[in-house]
Amino acid sequence: MTGRPTTTADQARxxxxxxxxPALRPHLGHALASEWTKMTSVRSTVWTLSVLVLTVVGxxxxxxxxxxxxxxxxxxxxxxAIFGLLIGQLSVMVLGVLTMTSEHGTGLIRTTFTAAPERHxxxxxxxxxxxxxxxxxxxASVFVVTLAAAIVHKGPGAGSHSGSEWTGALLGSLYxxxxxxLALALGALLRHSAGAIAVMIGFVTLPPVxxxxxxxxxxxxxxxxxxxxxxxxxxxxxxxxxxSNEGEGGPGAVPGDWAQMTLVVLVTGAAVxxxxxxxxxxxx
Numbered sequence: 001m002t003g004r005p006t007t008t009a010d011q012a013r014x015x016x017x018x019x020x021x022p023a024l025r026p027h028l029g030h031a032l033a034s035e036w037t038k039m040t041s042v043r044s045t046v047w048t049l050s051v052l053v054l055t056v057v058g059x060x061x062x063x064x065x066x067x068x069x070x071x072x073x074x075x076x077x078x079x080x081a082i083f084g085l086l087i088g089q090l091s092v093m094v095l096g097v098l099t100m101t102s103e104h105g106t107g108l109i110r111t112t113f114t115a116a117p118e119r120h121x122x123x124x125x126x127x128x129x130x131x132x133x134x135x136x137x138x139x140a141s142v143f144v145v146t147l148a149a150a151i152v153h154k155g156p157g158a159g160s161h162s163g164s165e166w167t168g169a170l171l172g173s174l175y176x177x178x179x180x181x182l183a184l185a186l187g188a189l190l191r192h193s194a195g196a197i198a199v200m201i202g203f204v205t206l207p208p209v210x211x212x213x214x215x216x217x218x219x220x221x222x223x224x225x226x227x228x229x230x231x232x233x234x235x236x237x238x239x240x241x242x243x244s245n246e247g248e249g250g251p252g253a254v255p256g257d258w259a260q261m262t263l264v265v266l267v268t269g270a271a272v273x274x275x276x277x278x279x280x281x282x283x284x
Contacts, residue, residue, distance in 0.1 A: 031116060031125035039129050044102060048095040049133075052088045053141050059084035060145030069157035072149070076165040076241040081145040082172070086233060088141070089176045092134050093200045096183030099130050101193040119279050123188065127181060127272065134180045139173040165241060171257060172239040178268045179204070179232065185271035188279055207231035235260035 039045050063080035072079075103109040116122050146169055150161070179200070186196040207227045214224030228234065239257055 028121055028125060031121050032129060034112075034116070035122075035125040035129040038103075039099070039133060042102065044098045045095065045133075048091045048098070049137050052091040052137055055088040055091070056081060056084035056138075056141035057144055059087070060141075061148055064145065064149045064152055067149075067153065069153045069155040072153050072161070073157060073159035076168070077149040077153070077161055078142070078146045078165050078169040078172075078240045079242055080149050081142040081169065082236060082240040082242060084145070085138070085142065085172065085176060086236060088138075089179060089204070089232070089236075090201070092138060092176050092180040093183040093204070094197055095134065096130060096180035097187040097193055097196040097200065099126055099184050100187035101191060101196060104191045105193060120276055123276060123279055127184065130184055131177060131181055135173060135177040138176050139170065142169050142173050168239050168241050168257065171261060172236055175232075175235060175239060175261065175264055178264050182264075182268040182271050185268065185275040188275035189271070204232040208233060229255055230260070230263055232264075235264065 060080040060083065063083055067080070103112060112122060113119055143166075146166070182203075183196060183200045186199055187193070190196045190199070208231050211224045211227030211231070214220035215228060217224070238255070238260055
């Protein structure tokens with residue numbers, strides 16, 4: 001059965017047709033809106049951020065109640081927050097991994113890339129939305145604990161404190177957020193939740209252990225000392241004003257704040273660059 005032949009009038013009507021719906025070119029704003037909807041509509045975001053806030057604030061406030069004014073004569077007001085953040089950083093890393101791998105696990109990534117073929121735009125939106133969400137949640141939790149310590153223990157026995165403590169807390173929150181971005185990049189590279197989370201946990205926890213073992217061996221002492229100085233727990237302690245600087249270049253010396261930040265920026269930047277290359281080339 002053949003259809004009715006197309007006439008000149010039919011062609012004219014087709015050419016003159018205009019959709020009542022606006023035809024907009026997709027841009028980064030659309031991708032950001034999409035990723036924000038995903039971020040706020042899945043349970044993993046609520047659970048991981050809730051664990052982060054409860055851990056940092058809960059442990060931090062408990063530490064505030066266990067200390068008195070004299071304790072802060074030798075440590076900053078930001079110190080209570082670091083104890084919860086050393087654990088809470090795992091939640092940030094898990095959220096970073098799941099931001100990417102959850103779509104691979106459910107197959108939604110195919111729908112995402114079909115609706116938005118420009119993969120680099122989608123990946124950029126994921127990085128931006130995750131970074132802002134994780135940084136604000138981490139910073140807010142840390143600052144609540146720091147403010148509580150400053151208010152409760154502001155007596156004369158606490159000694160003098162400068163604004164650099166707040167700057168250190170801000171840098172520490174940024175450091176943890178960058179670890180989360182690194183986790184997101186690993187999720188994009190590995191496409192496997194358990195594998196990426198395992199790599200991130202090893203990245204954070206193994207260097208101090210390996211460094212301690214190598215430091216006891218004469219041939220590996222140089223590498224062991226470097227691992228003890230440059231690792232996530234040591235960096236956070238340093239940024240929060242609790243690092244040890246026993247002599248210039250000695251075995252107990254800890255690199256400065258900017259040295260620690262530069263290292264995590266370089267490692268995270270390399271992983272992010274790799275994720276752009278891999279996501280743009282391979283099949284979903």
